[in-house]
Amino acid sequence: MEVILNQLFVGLSIASILLLVALGLTFTFGQMNVINMAHGEFIMAGAYTTYVLQTALGTGFLTLSFGLALPAAFLIAGTLGLILEFLVIRRLYGRPLDTLLVTWGVGLMLQQLARDLFGAQNVNVSAPSFLDGGLTVAGVSLSYSRMFIIGVVLFVVVAIALYMQRTPAGRRMRAVMQNRPLASVSGVRTRVVDRTTFFIGSGLAGVAGVGITLLGPVGPTLGLAYLIDAFLVVIVGGLGQLRGAILAALALGMANSFIEYNTSASIAKAGVFLLIVLFLQWRPQGMVVQQRRGLAS
Amino acid sequence: MTELLKIRDLVVAFDAFHAIDGLDLTLEEHEVRFVIGPNGAGKTTLIDSITNLVRPTAGSILFAGEELLGKSEYAIVRTGIGRTFQKPSVFDELTVLENVDIAASFRLPFRSLLRRRKGISDEVAQTLGSVNLTDQSESPAGSLSHGQKQWLEVAMVLVQRPRLLLLDEPVAGMTEKERLHTGELVTRIAAEGTTVLVVEHDMDFVRRFAHKVTVMHEGKILTEGSVAEVQSNETVREVYLGRPRDARGAAEALT
Numbered sequence: 001m002e003v004i005l006n007q008l009f010v011g012l013s014i015a016s017i018l019l020l021v022a023l024g025l026t027f028t029f030g031q032m033n034v035i036n037m038a039h040g041e042f043i044m045a046g047a048y049t050t051y052v053l054q055t056a057l058g059t060g061f062l063t064l065s066f067g068l069a070l071p072a073a074f075l076i077a078g079t080l081g082l083i084l085e086f087l088v089i090r091r092l093y094g095r096p097l098d099t100l101l102v103t104w105g106v107g108l109m110l111q112q113l114a115r116d117l118f119g120a121q122n123v124n125v126s127a128p129s130f131l132d133g134g135l136t137v138a139g140v141s142l143s144y145s146r147m148f149i150i151g152v153v154l155f156v157v158v159a160i161a162l163y164m165q166r167t168p169a170g171r172r173m174r175a176v177m178q179n180r181p182l183a184s185v186s187g188v189r190t191r192v193v194d195r196t197t198f199f200i201g202s203g204l205a206g207v208a209g210v211g212i213t214l215l216g217p218v219g220p221t222l223g224l225a226y227l228i229d230a231f232l233v234v235i236v237g238g239l240g241q242l243r244g245a246i247l248a249a250l251a252l253g254m255a256n257s258f259i260e261y262n263t264s265a266s267i268a269k270a271g272v273f274l275l276i277v278l279f280l281q282w283r284p285q286g287m288v289v290q291q292r293r294g295l296a297s
Numbered sequence: 298m299t300e301l302l303k304i305r306d307l308v309v310a311f312d313a314f315h316a317i318d319g320l321d322l323t324l325e326e327h328e329v330r331f332v333i334g335p336n337g338a339g340k341t342t343l344i345d346s347i348t349n350l351v352r353p354t355a356g357s358i359l360f361a362g363e364e365l366l367g368k369s370e371y372a373i374v375r376t377g378i379g380r381t382f383q384k385p386s387v388f389d390e391l392t393v394l395e396n397v398d399i400a401a402s403f404r405l406p407f408r409s410l411l412r413r414r415k416g417i418s419d420e421v422a423q424t425l426g427s428v429n430l431t432d433q434s435e436s437p438a439g440s441l442s443h444g445q446k447q448w449l450e451v452a453m454v455l456v457q458r459p460r461l462l463l464l465d466e467p468v469a470g471m472t473e474k475e476r477l478h479t480g481e482l483v484t485r486i487a488a489e490g491t492t493v494l495v496v497e498h499d500m501d502f503v504r505r506f507a508h509k510v511t512v513m514h515e516g517k518i519l520t521e522g523s524v525a526e527v528q529s530n531e532t533v534r535e536v537y538l539g540r541p542r543d544a545r546g547a548a549e550a551l552t
Contacts, residue, residue, distance in 0.1 A: 114314050168402055175388045175399050182386040184370035184378070185451055187403025 015253025027201030040223025046209020081202020
Protein backbone atom coordinates (compact mmCIF):
# COMPACT_ATOMS: atom_id res chain seq x y z
CA MET A 1 0.00 0.00 0.00
CA GLU A 2 2.74 2.39 1.02
CA VAL A 3 4.64 1.49 -2.13
CA ILE A 4 1.64 2.25 -4.32
CA LEU A 5 1.03 5.56 -2.58
CA ASN A 6 4.68 6.48 -2.89
CA GLN A 7 4.82 5.60 -6.58
CA LEU A 8 1.59 7.53 -7.14
CA PHE A 9 3.20 10.63 -5.69
CA VAL A 10 6.37 10.08 -7.71
CA GLY A 11 4.20 9.63 -10.82
CA LEU A 12 2.25 12.77 -10.06
CA SER A 13 5.48 14.62 -9.54
CA ILE A 14 6.91 13.44 -12.89
CA ALA A 15 3.58 14.26 -14.53
CA SER A 16 3.63 17.80 -13.16
CA ILE A 17 7.09 18.44 -14.62
CA LEU A 18 6.10 16.89 -17.96
CA LEU A 19 3.00 19.06 -18.06
CA LEU A 20 4.91 22.15 -17.01
CA VAL A 21 7.34 21.88 -19.93
CA ALA A 22 4.58 20.82 -22.34
CA LEU A 23 2.05 23.59 -21.60
CA GLY A 24 3.89 26.14 -23.71
CA LEU A 25 4.06 23.69 -26.58
CA THR A 26 0.28 23.20 -26.56
CA PHE A 27 0.23 26.79 -27.83
CA THR A 28 3.12 26.98 -30.29
CA PHE A 29 3.04 23.39 -31.53
CA GLY A 30 -0.53 22.39 -30.71
CA GLN A 31 -2.38 25.51 -31.79
CA MET A 32 -0.07 26.91 -34.45
CA ASN A 33 1.62 23.72 -35.71
CA VAL A 34 5.03 25.35 -35.38
CA ILE A 35 7.77 22.88 -34.44
CA ASN A 36 9.96 25.13 -32.34
CA MET A 37 13.12 23.26 -31.38
CA ALA A 38 14.33 26.34 -29.50
CA HIS A 39 11.53 25.79 -26.97
CA GLY A 40 14.01 23.96 -24.74
CA GLU A 41 16.28 27.01 -24.77
CA PHE A 42 13.35 29.18 -23.66
CA ILE A 43 13.06 26.81 -20.67
CA MET A 44 16.80 27.30 -20.12
CA ALA A 45 16.33 31.09 -20.32
CA GLY A 46 13.70 30.87 -17.57
CA ALA A 47 16.05 28.85 -15.39
CA TYR A 48 18.91 31.35 -15.83
CA THR A 49 16.49 34.19 -15.07
CA THR A 50 16.04 32.66 -11.63
CA TYR A 51 19.80 32.37 -11.23
CA VAL A 52 20.41 35.99 -12.28
CA LEU A 53 17.75 37.36 -9.94
CA GLN A 54 19.09 35.28 -7.08
CA THR A 55 22.66 36.46 -7.67
CA ALA A 56 21.55 40.07 -7.97
CA LEU A 57 19.38 40.14 -4.85
CA GLY A 58 21.66 38.00 -2.73
CA THR A 59 20.95 34.92 -0.65
CA GLY A 60 19.02 36.93 1.95
CA PHE A 61 16.08 37.35 -0.39
CA LEU A 62 15.67 33.86 -1.82
CA THR A 63 11.90 33.85 -1.51
CA LEU A 64 11.55 37.29 -3.07
CA SER A 65 13.88 36.51 -5.97
CA PHE A 66 12.11 33.22 -6.59
CA GLY A 67 8.72 34.93 -6.57
CA LEU A 68 9.95 37.60 -8.96
CA ALA A 69 11.51 34.99 -11.22
CA LEU A 70 8.15 33.49 -12.20
CA PRO A 71 6.71 36.61 -13.92
CA ALA A 72 10.16 37.77 -15.08
CA ALA A 73 10.89 34.43 -16.76
CA PHE A 74 7.49 34.53 -18.45
CA LEU A 75 8.23 37.97 -19.91
CA ILE A 76 11.81 37.20 -20.92
CA ALA A 77 11.06 33.86 -22.58
CA GLY A 78 7.92 35.34 -24.13
CA THR A 79 9.92 38.22 -25.59
CA LEU A 80 12.52 35.79 -26.95
CA GLY A 81 9.61 33.93 -28.56
CA LEU A 82 8.23 37.14 -30.08
CA ILE A 83 11.62 37.99 -31.55
CA LEU A 84 11.97 34.49 -32.97
CA GLU A 85 8.47 34.66 -34.43
CA PHE A 86 9.13 38.06 -35.99
CA LEU A 87 12.58 37.29 -37.39
CA VAL A 88 12.19 33.69 -38.47
CA ILE A 89 8.99 31.78 -37.94
CA ARG A 90 6.49 34.07 -39.63
CA ARG A 91 8.42 33.59 -42.89
CA LEU A 92 8.13 29.82 -42.52
CA TYR A 93 4.45 29.20 -41.67
CA GLY A 94 3.26 26.05 -43.41
CA ARG A 95 6.84 24.74 -43.83
CA PRO A 96 7.29 22.52 -40.75
CA LEU A 97 10.57 20.88 -41.78
CA ASP A 98 12.29 24.18 -42.52
CA THR A 99 10.99 25.56 -39.23
CA LEU A 100 12.37 22.54 -37.39
CA LEU A 101 15.87 22.97 -38.84
CA VAL A 102 16.03 26.73 -38.44
CA THR A 103 14.78 26.73 -34.85
CA TRP A 104 17.22 23.93 -34.00
CA GLY A 105 19.96 26.27 -35.18
CA VAL A 106 18.53 29.13 -33.15
CA GLY A 107 18.50 26.81 -30.14
CA LEU A 108 22.23 26.06 -30.59
CA MET A 109 22.94 29.79 -30.80
CA LEU A 110 21.01 30.43 -27.59
CA GLN A 111 22.97 27.65 -25.86
CA GLN A 112 26.24 29.26 -26.94
CA LEU A 113 24.97 32.63 -25.76
CA ALA A 114 24.28 31.11 -22.34
CA ARG A 115 27.80 29.66 -22.26
CA ASP A 116 29.29 33.07 -23.09
CA LEU A 117 27.19 34.84 -20.46
CA PHE A 118 27.23 32.35 -17.60
CA GLY A 119 30.09 29.96 -18.40
CA ALA A 120 29.98 26.35 -19.54
CA GLN A 121 29.81 25.09 -15.96
CA ASN A 122 26.46 24.35 -14.40
CA VAL A 123 25.30 26.88 -11.84
CA ASN A 124 23.27 26.17 -8.74
CA VAL A 125 20.03 27.85 -7.77
CA SER A 126 19.17 27.57 -4.11
CA ALA A 127 15.58 26.88 -3.24
CA PRO A 128 13.87 29.31 -0.84
CA SER A 129 13.93 28.02 2.72
CA PHE A 130 10.18 27.41 2.90
CA LEU A 131 10.64 24.71 0.26
CA ASP A 132 13.19 22.78 2.35
CA GLY A 133 12.08 19.51 3.77
CA GLY A 134 8.80 17.80 3.30
CA LEU A 135 5.74 16.22 4.72
CA THR A 136 5.21 12.61 5.64
CA VAL A 137 1.71 11.31 5.04
CA ALA A 138 0.86 7.67 5.68
CA GLY A 139 4.51 6.72 5.52
CA VAL A 140 5.05 8.51 2.22
CA SER A 141 7.35 11.52 2.20
CA LEU A 142 6.23 14.41 0.03
CA SER A 143 8.89 17.03 -0.56
CA TYR A 144 7.76 20.63 -0.49
CA SER A 145 9.59 21.55 -3.68
CA ARG A 146 7.77 18.82 -5.63
CA MET A 147 4.47 19.98 -4.15
CA PHE A 148 5.36 23.54 -5.13
CA ILE A 149 5.88 22.47 -8.75
CA ILE A 150 2.50 20.74 -8.71
CA GLY A 151 1.01 23.96 -7.37
CA VAL A 152 2.62 26.06 -10.11
CA VAL A 153 1.29 23.67 -12.76
CA LEU A 154 -2.23 23.82 -11.31
CA PHE A 155 -2.08 27.62 -11.24
CA VAL A 156 -0.88 27.83 -14.86
CA VAL A 157 -3.49 25.33 -16.06
CA VAL A 158 -6.31 27.26 -14.42
CA ALA A 159 -4.97 30.56 -15.79
CA ILE A 160 -4.76 29.17 -19.32
CA ALA A 161 -8.24 27.66 -19.12
CA LEU A 162 -9.71 30.96 -17.91
CA TYR A 163 -7.91 32.89 -20.64
CA MET A 164 -9.01 30.54 -23.41
CA GLN A 165 -12.60 30.08 -22.25
CA ARG A 166 -13.59 33.34 -20.63
CA THR A 167 -11.80 36.21 -22.30
CA PRO A 168 -12.67 37.44 -25.79
CA ALA A 169 -8.96 37.36 -26.66
CA GLY A 170 -8.78 33.65 -25.81
CA ARG A 171 -11.89 32.96 -27.88
CA ARG A 172 -10.27 34.72 -30.82
CA MET A 173 -7.24 32.50 -30.45
CA ARG A 174 -9.45 29.41 -30.59
CA ALA A 175 -11.37 30.91 -33.50
CA VAL A 176 -8.22 31.51 -35.57
CA MET A 177 -7.01 27.96 -34.96
CA GLN A 178 -10.38 26.48 -35.92
CA ASN A 179 -10.96 28.46 -39.09
CA ARG A 180 -8.38 31.00 -40.16
CA PRO A 181 -10.11 32.39 -43.30
CA LEU A 182 -13.40 32.85 -41.48
CA ALA A 183 -11.63 34.58 -38.59
CA SER A 184 -9.86 36.97 -40.92
CA VAL A 185 -13.01 37.98 -42.78
CA SER A 186 -14.79 38.36 -39.45
CA GLY A 187 -12.35 41.15 -38.65
CA VAL A 188 -9.96 39.25 -36.38
CA ARG A 189 -6.37 40.43 -36.81
CA THR A 190 -4.87 37.02 -37.32
CA ARG A 191 -1.28 38.32 -37.21
CA VAL A 192 -1.83 39.82 -33.76
CA VAL A 193 -3.38 36.56 -32.59
CA ASP A 194 -0.42 34.58 -33.95
CA ARG A 195 2.05 36.78 -32.14
CA THR A 196 0.08 36.63 -28.89
CA THR A 197 -0.13 32.85 -29.10
CA PHE A 198 3.60 32.59 -29.62
CA PHE A 199 4.32 34.99 -26.79
CA ILE A 200 2.21 33.02 -24.32
CA GLY A 201 3.57 29.65 -25.43
CA SER A 202 7.18 30.79 -25.16
CA GLY A 203 6.55 32.59 -21.88
CA LEU A 204 5.18 29.38 -20.35
CA ALA A 205 8.47 27.69 -21.26
CA GLY A 206 10.18 30.33 -19.13
CA VAL A 207 7.87 29.57 -16.19
CA ALA A 208 8.74 25.88 -16.60
CA GLY A 209 12.41 26.85 -16.42
CA VAL A 210 11.89 28.48 -13.03
CA GLY A 211 10.22 25.34 -11.70
CA ILE A 212 13.02 23.13 -13.01
CA THR A 213 15.68 24.98 -11.02
CA LEU A 214 14.23 23.21 -7.96
CA LEU A 215 15.21 19.83 -9.40
CA GLY A 216 18.91 20.28 -10.04
CA PRO A 217 21.71 22.45 -11.39
CA VAL A 218 21.19 24.81 -14.31
CA GLY A 219 23.29 24.50 -17.48
CA PRO A 220 23.20 25.68 -21.09
CA THR A 221 21.80 22.36 -22.36
CA LEU A 222 19.16 22.10 -19.64
CA GLY A 223 16.24 22.54 -22.04
CA LEU A 224 17.24 19.77 -24.42
CA ALA A 225 16.55 17.10 -21.82
CA TYR A 226 12.95 18.21 -21.52
CA LEU A 227 12.20 19.07 -25.15
CA ILE A 228 11.41 15.57 -26.44
CA ASP A 229 9.25 14.77 -23.42
CA ALA A 230 7.32 17.97 -23.97
CA PHE A 231 6.62 17.15 -27.63
CA LEU A 232 5.57 13.62 -26.65
CA VAL A 233 3.04 14.93 -24.13
CA VAL A 234 1.47 17.23 -26.71
CA ILE A 235 1.33 14.54 -29.39
CA VAL A 236 -0.06 11.84 -27.10
CA GLY A 237 -2.60 14.29 -25.67
CA GLY A 238 -3.88 15.49 -29.03
CA LEU A 239 -2.72 18.66 -30.75
CA GLY A 240 -3.78 21.88 -29.11
CA GLN A 241 -5.86 20.18 -26.43
CA LEU A 242 -5.20 21.37 -22.88
CA ARG A 243 -7.29 18.52 -21.47
CA GLY A 244 -5.35 16.05 -23.62
CA ALA A 245 -2.00 17.38 -22.43
CA ILE A 246 -3.07 16.98 -18.79
CA LEU A 247 -4.24 13.40 -19.36
CA ALA A 248 -1.13 12.51 -21.34
CA ALA A 249 1.24 13.96 -18.73
CA LEU A 250 -0.54 12.01 -15.98
CA ALA A 251 -0.49 8.78 -17.99
CA LEU A 252 3.19 9.10 -18.93
CA GLY A 253 4.18 10.13 -15.41
CA MET A 254 2.39 7.21 -13.80
CA ALA A 255 3.65 4.71 -16.36
CA ASN A 256 7.18 5.97 -15.79
CA SER A 257 6.92 5.78 -12.02
CA PHE A 258 5.42 2.29 -11.83
CA ILE A 259 7.66 0.72 -14.48
CA GLU A 260 10.66 2.30 -12.80
CA TYR A 261 9.78 0.85 -9.40
CA ASN A 262 9.81 -2.70 -10.75
CA THR A 263 12.83 -2.25 -13.01
CA SER A 264 15.26 0.63 -13.50
CA ALA A 265 15.19 4.20 -14.76
CA SER A 266 16.40 3.39 -18.26
CA ILE A 267 14.05 0.43 -18.66
CA ALA A 268 11.22 2.72 -17.56
CA LYS A 269 12.18 5.28 -20.19
CA ALA A 270 12.26 2.61 -22.90
CA GLY A 271 9.00 1.13 -21.63
CA VAL A 272 7.24 4.48 -21.80
CA PHE A 273 8.49 5.05 -25.36
CA LEU A 274 7.21 1.61 -26.34
CA LEU A 275 3.81 2.38 -24.81
CA ILE A 276 3.67 5.66 -26.75
CA VAL A 277 4.49 3.95 -30.05
CA LEU A 278 1.78 1.37 -29.44
CA PHE A 279 -0.71 4.00 -28.35
CA LEU A 280 -0.11 6.15 -31.44
CA GLN A 281 -0.63 3.11 -33.67
CA TRP A 282 -4.03 2.75 -32.09
CA ARG A 283 -4.93 6.46 -31.87
CA PRO A 284 -2.73 8.60 -34.12
CA GLN A 285 -4.69 11.78 -33.29
CA GLY A 286 -3.96 11.44 -29.58
CA MET A 287 -6.21 11.16 -26.56
CA VAL A 288 -8.49 14.13 -27.09
CA VAL A 289 -9.67 14.93 -30.59
CA GLN A 290 -11.53 18.03 -31.69
CA GLN A 291 -15.18 17.26 -32.22
CA ARG A 292 -16.27 18.09 -35.74
CA ARG A 293 -19.49 17.57 -37.55
CA GLY A 294 -20.43 18.10 -41.14
CA LEU A 295 -18.32 18.98 -44.14
CA ALA A 296 -16.38 21.92 -42.81
CA SER A 297 -12.88 21.13 -41.67
CA MET B 298 -27.69 56.29 -57.41
CA THR B 299 -24.02 56.26 -56.48
CA GLU B 300 -21.50 53.59 -57.29
CA LEU B 301 -20.52 51.59 -54.22
CA LEU B 302 -18.25 48.96 -55.75
CA LYS B 303 -16.31 49.48 -58.92
CA ILE B 304 -14.11 46.68 -60.22
CA ARG B 305 -11.94 47.35 -63.29
CA ASP B 306 -9.73 45.01 -65.35
CA LEU B 307 -9.44 42.52 -62.52
CA VAL B 308 -7.10 39.58 -63.18
CA VAL B 309 -6.54 36.69 -60.78
CA ALA B 310 -3.98 34.21 -62.09
CA PHE B 311 -3.07 30.87 -60.56
CA ASP B 312 0.09 30.18 -62.57
CA ALA B 313 -1.03 30.02 -66.20
CA PHE B 314 -4.72 29.70 -65.37
CA HIS B 315 -6.67 32.93 -65.17
CA ALA B 316 -9.56 32.35 -62.76
CA ILE B 317 -10.59 35.96 -63.34
CA ASP B 318 -9.55 37.44 -66.63
CA GLY B 319 -10.14 41.13 -67.09
CA LEU B 320 -13.42 41.53 -65.21
CA ASP B 321 -15.38 44.79 -64.91
CA LEU B 322 -18.26 45.02 -62.47
CA THR B 323 -20.10 47.96 -60.94
CA LEU B 324 -22.57 47.78 -58.07
CA GLU B 325 -24.84 50.71 -57.22
CA GLU B 326 -25.55 51.53 -53.61
CA HIS B 327 -28.62 49.67 -52.20
CA GLU B 328 -28.82 47.21 -55.08
CA VAL B 329 -29.21 43.44 -54.84
CA ARG B 330 -27.20 41.72 -57.53
CA PHE B 331 -27.23 38.02 -58.31
CA VAL B 332 -24.17 36.49 -60.00
CA ILE B 333 -24.64 33.21 -61.84
CA GLY B 334 -22.46 31.20 -64.17
CA PRO B 335 -21.25 27.68 -64.90
CA ASN B 336 -18.84 25.89 -62.56
CA GLY B 337 -15.38 27.39 -62.71
CA ALA B 338 -16.60 30.74 -64.00
CA GLY B 339 -14.74 32.48 -61.18
CA LYS B 340 -17.68 33.52 -58.99
CA THR B 341 -16.16 32.52 -55.67
CA THR B 342 -12.76 33.85 -56.74
CA LEU B 343 -14.46 37.19 -57.33
CA ILE B 344 -15.68 37.31 -53.71
CA ASP B 345 -12.31 36.03 -52.47
CA SER B 346 -10.48 38.83 -54.24
CA ILE B 347 -12.79 41.52 -52.87
CA THR B 348 -12.10 40.27 -49.31
CA ASN B 349 -8.38 39.70 -50.02
CA LEU B 350 -8.43 35.93 -49.44
CA VAL B 351 -6.81 35.68 -52.88
CA ARG B 352 -4.46 38.36 -54.13
CA PRO B 353 -5.39 39.66 -57.59
CA THR B 354 -2.60 39.91 -60.16
CA ALA B 355 -3.82 43.14 -61.71
CA GLY B 356 -6.72 45.55 -61.80
CA SER B 357 -8.50 47.69 -59.28
CA ILE B 358 -11.34 47.28 -56.79
CA LEU B 359 -12.77 50.57 -55.57
CA PHE B 360 -15.16 50.49 -52.62
CA ALA B 361 -16.86 53.83 -51.98
CA GLY B 362 -13.98 55.42 -53.86
CA GLU B 363 -11.29 53.65 -51.82
CA GLU B 364 -8.85 51.14 -53.32
CA LEU B 365 -9.15 47.73 -51.63
CA LEU B 366 -6.20 46.00 -53.27
CA GLY B 367 -3.28 45.86 -50.87
CA LYS B 368 -5.46 46.23 -47.77
CA SER B 369 -5.40 43.42 -45.21
CA GLU B 370 -8.45 41.26 -44.55
CA TYR B 371 -9.43 42.95 -41.32
CA ALA B 372 -8.97 46.42 -42.79
CA ILE B 373 -11.41 45.47 -45.54
CA VAL B 374 -13.89 44.24 -42.93
CA ARG B 375 -13.56 47.61 -41.23
CA THR B 376 -14.40 49.50 -44.42
CA GLY B 377 -17.79 47.77 -44.29
CA ILE B 378 -17.61 44.59 -46.34
CA GLY B 379 -18.88 41.26 -45.01
CA ARG B 380 -19.00 37.86 -46.63
CA THR B 381 -20.11 34.27 -46.16
CA PHE B 382 -18.51 31.09 -47.50
CA GLN B 383 -19.79 28.43 -49.86
CA LYS B 384 -19.26 25.66 -47.32
CA PRO B 385 -20.93 26.70 -44.08
CA SER B 386 -18.06 28.11 -42.03
CA VAL B 387 -18.51 28.73 -38.33
CA PHE B 388 -16.27 28.20 -35.32
CA ASP B 389 -17.55 24.72 -34.46
CA GLU B 390 -16.27 24.55 -30.89
CA LEU B 391 -17.47 27.95 -29.81
CA THR B 392 -21.09 28.59 -28.90
CA VAL B 393 -23.44 30.34 -31.29
CA LEU B 394 -23.29 33.42 -29.09
CA GLU B 395 -19.47 33.40 -28.98
CA ASN B 396 -19.37 33.13 -32.76
CA VAL B 397 -21.48 36.25 -33.15
CA ASP B 398 -19.58 38.00 -30.37
CA ILE B 399 -16.25 37.55 -32.17
CA ALA B 400 -17.68 39.19 -35.26
CA ALA B 401 -19.45 41.89 -33.25
CA SER B 402 -16.33 43.02 -31.40
CA PHE B 403 -14.29 43.53 -34.58
CA ARG B 404 -13.64 47.18 -33.83
CA LEU B 405 -12.59 46.77 -30.19
CA PRO B 406 -8.95 47.39 -29.29
CA PHE B 407 -6.91 44.43 -28.05
CA ARG B 408 -6.81 45.69 -24.44
CA SER B 409 -10.54 45.35 -24.00
CA LEU B 410 -10.38 41.74 -25.18
CA LEU B 411 -8.74 40.69 -21.94
CA ARG B 412 -11.76 41.63 -19.86
CA ARG B 413 -14.65 39.29 -19.48
CA ARG B 414 -17.87 40.66 -20.90
CA LYS B 415 -21.14 40.06 -19.13
CA GLY B 416 -24.51 39.78 -20.80
CA ILE B 417 -25.51 40.13 -24.41
CA SER B 418 -25.63 43.43 -26.24
CA ASP B 419 -28.95 44.36 -27.83
CA GLU B 420 -27.37 44.25 -31.24
CA VAL B 421 -26.18 40.66 -30.84
CA ALA B 422 -29.52 39.53 -29.41
CA GLN B 423 -31.44 41.22 -32.19
CA THR B 424 -29.23 39.70 -34.89
CA LEU B 425 -29.60 36.22 -33.41
CA GLY B 426 -33.35 36.77 -33.43
CA SER B 427 -33.38 37.80 -37.07
CA VAL B 428 -31.92 34.44 -38.08
CA ASN B 429 -34.06 32.43 -35.60
CA LEU B 430 -31.12 31.24 -33.51
CA THR B 431 -32.01 32.80 -30.14
CA ASP B 432 -32.87 29.43 -28.60
CA GLN B 433 -29.57 27.88 -29.70
CA SER B 434 -27.35 30.72 -28.50
CA GLU B 435 -25.57 28.60 -25.88
CA SER B 436 -25.12 25.49 -28.05
CA PRO B 437 -21.81 24.80 -29.77
CA ALA B 438 -22.02 26.00 -33.35
CA GLY B 439 -20.81 22.59 -34.54
CA SER B 440 -24.08 21.00 -33.42
CA LEU B 441 -26.26 23.17 -35.65
CA SER B 442 -27.90 21.85 -38.79
CA HIS B 443 -26.44 22.74 -42.17
CA GLY B 444 -29.00 25.46 -42.80
CA GLN B 445 -28.66 26.94 -39.32
CA LYS B 446 -24.88 27.16 -39.75
CA GLN B 447 -25.38 29.20 -42.87
CA TRP B 448 -27.74 31.52 -41.03
CA LEU B 449 -25.27 31.84 -38.19
CA GLU B 450 -22.67 32.88 -40.76
CA VAL B 451 -25.07 35.50 -42.10
CA ALA B 452 -25.71 36.68 -38.54
CA MET B 453 -21.97 37.06 -37.93
CA VAL B 454 -21.75 39.32 -40.95
CA LEU B 455 -24.97 41.25 -40.22
CA VAL B 456 -23.91 42.14 -36.70
CA GLN B 457 -21.06 44.14 -38.22
CA ARG B 458 -23.61 46.25 -40.14
CA PRO B 459 -21.76 46.06 -43.45
CA ARG B 460 -22.46 48.39 -46.35
CA LEU B 461 -21.75 45.59 -48.77
CA LEU B 462 -22.70 41.98 -48.12
CA LEU B 463 -21.24 39.18 -50.27
CA LEU B 464 -23.13 35.88 -50.04
CA ASP B 465 -21.56 32.78 -51.60
CA GLU B 466 -24.34 30.29 -52.41
CA PRO B 467 -26.43 31.06 -49.34
CA VAL B 468 -29.09 28.41 -50.00
CA ALA B 469 -26.85 25.49 -51.02
CA GLY B 470 -28.02 22.38 -49.18
CA MET B 471 -31.04 24.09 -47.61
CA THR B 472 -34.55 22.71 -47.43
CA GLU B 473 -37.33 24.43 -49.36
CA LYS B 474 -38.59 26.18 -46.22
CA GLU B 475 -35.10 27.37 -45.30
CA ARG B 476 -34.58 28.72 -48.84
CA LEU B 477 -37.74 30.76 -48.59
CA HIS B 478 -36.69 32.10 -45.22
CA THR B 479 -33.22 32.97 -46.55
CA GLY B 480 -34.71 34.74 -49.56
CA GLU B 481 -36.91 36.83 -47.29
CA LEU B 482 -33.91 37.58 -45.08
CA VAL B 483 -31.89 38.81 -48.07
CA THR B 484 -34.79 40.98 -49.21
CA ARG B 485 -35.11 42.44 -45.73
CA ILE B 486 -31.37 43.14 -45.43
CA ALA B 487 -31.48 44.95 -48.75
CA ALA B 488 -34.54 46.94 -47.73
CA GLU B 489 -32.61 48.17 -44.67
CA GLY B 490 -30.06 49.73 -47.00
CA THR B 491 -27.30 47.14 -47.37
CA THR B 492 -25.98 46.44 -50.85
CA VAL B 493 -25.97 42.69 -51.48
CA LEU B 494 -24.13 40.54 -53.97
CA VAL B 495 -25.36 36.94 -54.11
CA VAL B 496 -23.52 34.17 -55.94
CA GLU B 497 -26.06 31.43 -56.52
CA HIS B 498 -26.42 28.15 -58.38
CA ASP B 499 -30.05 27.53 -57.55
CA MET B 500 -31.95 29.02 -60.50
CA ASP B 501 -35.30 28.59 -58.83
CA PHE B 502 -34.06 30.81 -56.00
CA VAL B 503 -32.61 33.32 -58.47
CA ARG B 504 -35.89 33.56 -60.39
CA ARG B 505 -37.85 34.09 -57.23
CA PHE B 506 -35.70 36.75 -55.58
CA ALA B 507 -33.46 38.36 -58.21
CA HIS B 508 -34.09 41.58 -60.10
CA LYS B 509 -30.74 42.14 -61.74
CA VAL B 510 -28.53 39.24 -62.73
CA THR B 511 -24.90 39.16 -63.88
CA VAL B 512 -23.71 36.11 -65.81
CA MET B 513 -20.03 35.15 -65.46
CA HIS B 514 -18.16 32.86 -67.80
CA GLU B 515 -14.45 31.97 -67.84
CA GLY B 516 -13.50 34.81 -65.55
CA LYS B 517 -15.35 37.52 -67.43
CA ILE B 518 -18.79 39.12 -67.35
CA LEU B 519 -20.88 37.64 -70.13
CA THR B 520 -23.98 39.78 -69.77
CA GLU B 521 -26.11 41.64 -67.27
CA GLY B 522 -29.83 42.26 -67.10
CA SER B 523 -33.14 41.16 -65.65
CA VAL B 524 -33.83 37.46 -65.11
CA ALA B 525 -35.96 37.35 -68.26
CA GLU B 526 -33.35 39.11 -70.38
CA VAL B 527 -30.60 36.82 -69.22
CA GLN B 528 -32.67 33.73 -69.80
CA SER B 529 -33.44 34.67 -73.38
CA ASN B 530 -29.85 35.65 -74.18
CA GLU B 531 -28.40 33.45 -76.93
CA THR B 532 -24.80 33.54 -75.64
CA VAL B 533 -25.91 32.51 -72.17
CA ARG B 534 -27.71 29.53 -73.68
CA GLU B 535 -24.58 28.58 -75.60
CA VAL B 536 -22.35 28.85 -72.56
CA TYR B 537 -24.55 26.56 -70.54
CA LEU B 538 -25.45 24.12 -73.32
CA GLY B 539 -21.97 24.05 -74.82
CA ARG B 540 -20.55 22.38 -71.75
CA PRO B 541 -22.08 18.96 -71.16
CA ARG B 542 -21.28 18.79 -67.45
CA ASP B 543 -23.46 21.83 -66.89
CA ALA B 544 -26.31 20.47 -68.93
CA ARG B 545 -28.50 19.98 -65.91
CA GLY B 546 -27.90 23.50 -64.69
CA ALA B 547 -28.58 24.74 -68.19
CA ALA B 548 -31.87 22.94 -68.40
CA GLU B 549 -32.86 24.45 -65.08
CA ALA B 550 -31.63 27.85 -66.09
CA LEU B 551 -33.43 28.02 -69.36
CA THR B 552 -36.78 26.47 -68.67
